[in-house]
Amino acid sequence: MKSKFITAVLFLSTAILSQPLIAEQTVKPSPNGIHLPEAYKDWKVISISHRIDNKTLRTILGNDIAIKAARAGKTNPWPNGTILGKLVWKQQAKKNWPKAIAPDKFVHAEFMIKDSKKYKSTGGWGYARWKDLDQKPYGKDKNFAQECVSCHTPVKDNDWVFTIPAIMP
Amino acid sequence: MKSKFITAVLFLSTAILSQPLIAEQTVKPSPNGIHLPEAYKDWKVISISHRIDNKTLRTILGNDIAIKAARAGKTNPWPNGTILGKLVWKQQAKKNWPKAIAPDKFVHAEFMIKDSKKYKSTGGWGYARWKDLDQKPYGKDKNFAQECVSCHTPVKDNDWVFTIPAIMP
Numbered sequence: 420m421k422s423k424f425i426t427a428v429l430f431l432s433t434a435i436l437s438q439p440l441i442a443e444q445t446v447k448p449s450p451n452g453i454h455l456p457e458a459y460k461d462w463k464v465i466s467i468s469h470r471i472d473n474k475t476l477r478t479i480l481g482n483d484i485a486i487k488a489a490r491a492g493k494t495n496p497w498p499n500g501t502i503l504g505k506l507v508w509k510q511q512a513k514k515n516w517p518k519a520i521a522p523d524k525f526v527h528a529e530f531m532i533k534d535s536k537k538y539k540s541t542g543g544w545g546y547a548r549w550k551d552l553d554q555k556p557y558g559k560d561k562n563f564a565q566e567c568v569s570c571h572t573p574v575k576d577n578d579w580v581f582t583i584p585a586i587m588p
Numbered sequence: 589m590k591s592k593f594i595t596a597v598l599f600l601s602t603a604i605l606s607q608p609l610i611a612e613q614t615v616k617p618s619p620n621g622i623h624l625p626e627a628y629k630d631w632k633v634i635s636i637s638h639r640i641d642n643k644t645l646r647t648i649l650g651n652d653i654a655i656k657a658a659r660a661g662k663t664n665p666w667p668n669g670t671i672l673g674k675l676v677w678k679q680q681a682k683k684n685w686p687k688a689i690a691p692d693k694f695v696h697a698e699f700m701i702k703d704s705k706k707y708k709s710t711g712g713w714g715y716a717r718w719k720d721l722d723q724k725p726y727g728k729d730k731n732f733a734q735e736c737v738s739c740h741t742p743v744k745d746n747d748w749v750f751t752i753p754a755i756m757p
Contacts, residue, residue, distance in 0.1 A: 460756055461632055463629065463630050463632075464633055464647050464675075467691065470685075470689075472687035472688070476636055476637075476638065478647060480633065506754075508755070510638075513637060513750070516639075516750055518641035519639045520637060520638040521635065522635060524755070525754075525756060528757065552755070553757075581684055585677060586693070586721070587629055587675065587694060588723050
């Protein structure tokens with residue numbers, strides 16, 4: 420009897436622990452079916468940028484496949500399985516160092532997922548973006564990604580990617 | 589005889605595998621005795637910044653203790669064991685998006701290590717910096733850190749830290 424109880428407790432604990440966090444459950448998928456990548460804030464840095472035109476700061480992160488490729492200099496093309504994530508903030512003058520620009524309000528997190536077969540119609544990349552802190556998916560329907568492809572066309576020869584990995588020791 | 593041979597091989601393998609990588613072995617410690625933190629490029633992002641005054645871009649990373657504190661909003665004071673790392677690059681206009689600024693040449697990696705007892709004489713933080721891609725330690729002698737403390741004095745009330753963790757979902 421006792422062992423059945425322990426088995427039941429273990430089963431329930433495993434079931435509970437294997438669920439994603441509530442916060443992740445409530446983030447809706449992108450209209451093209453892409454889900455918010457898990458634990459993307461824990462990914463390693465590939466580069467950063469400051470867009471003067473729309474006054475935003477960005478950090479570009481990558482999953483393990485992306486980081487391995489970036490560090491090996493093998494990013495044209497990026498390997499299948501690569502996910503690039505970009506976290507974007509509005510800029511503000513840094514309060515304790517006014518001649519520096521620092522992140523203000525969070526704008527969005529956006530992703531490119533490389534799968535040359537699955538996303539053949541959009542250059543081998545799946546695109547998705549979640550806006551604001553409440554992470555609303557971007558796009559009215561699954562065709563929204565044509566807008567991404569259009570903007571990325573100037574870097575078609577760089578495997579559709581604007582980011583050049585920052586040089587590190 | 590065979591078992592002795594296997595033991596010897598296992599011993600040697602363990603000895604070899606427990607050595608740091610050659611690249612890390614050749615990086616000299618800071619004049620105050622601080623060693624370059626291992627695998628700091630794999631740390632998670634706390635924030636980023638763009639210093640207009642000296643035309644550099646920066647990403648601020650943290651070890652696991654720092655990230656836990658940053659995400660919990662418990663950064664004044666930062667807990668003992670925190671290591672903050674800042675990677676700094678000269679800026680350049682992004683070739684494929686000229687209205688954006690991206691990293692150019694790598695300038696240095698610098699660190700603040702929180703240990704309120706060990707580094708009591710410098711505000712509870714140990715400071716170290718390694719310059720350029722060949723990671724030369726900064727400072728003529730161990731007193732170089734007074735320069736760091738002097739520059740950080742305006743943020744004494746923020747536990748001597750300029751960085752405010754960027755807001756993330």
